[in-house]
Amino acid sequence: MGSVKSDIEIARAAKMEPIKDVLAKLNIPDEPATFSPMGRHIAKLNLEYIDKIKAKSNNLILVSAITPTPAGEGKTTTSVGLCDGLNKIGKKPLFV
Numbered sequence: 001m002g003s004v005k006s007d008i009e010i011a012r013a014a015k016m017e018p019i020k021d022v023l024a025k026l027n028i029p030d031e032p033a034t035f036s037p038m039g040r041h042i043a044k045l046n047l048e049y050i051d052k053i054k055a056k057s058n059n060l061i062l063v064s065a066i067t068p069t070p071a072g073e074g075k076t077t078t079s080v081g082l083c084d085g086l087n088k089i090g091k092k093p094l095f096v
Contacts, residue, residue: 025092033046034046080095
């Protein structure tokens with residue numbers, strides 16, 4: 001049986017995608033008026049763009065409180081699993 005990796009080992013092994021690739025998957029245009037890059041992996045969406053897309057019909061799932069199972073499955077595990085499931089059926093979920 002292998003050893004359990006520490007949080008830092010998992011974080012160091014993760015491959016981060018360039019922010020422009022992530023934004024492209026969310027259909028956010030690569031235009032200066034849309035977002036401000038904060039390095040290679042982080043960006044802030046501009047308020048003007050957020051106001052522009054507010055008119056779209058969107059759905060929100062809020063996971064605010066849950067009692068974890070004995071195995072430690074709680075809000076994060078539930079949210080990530082939900083996001084993965086929606087992605088698998090062709091939806092474009094945004095998990096923040």
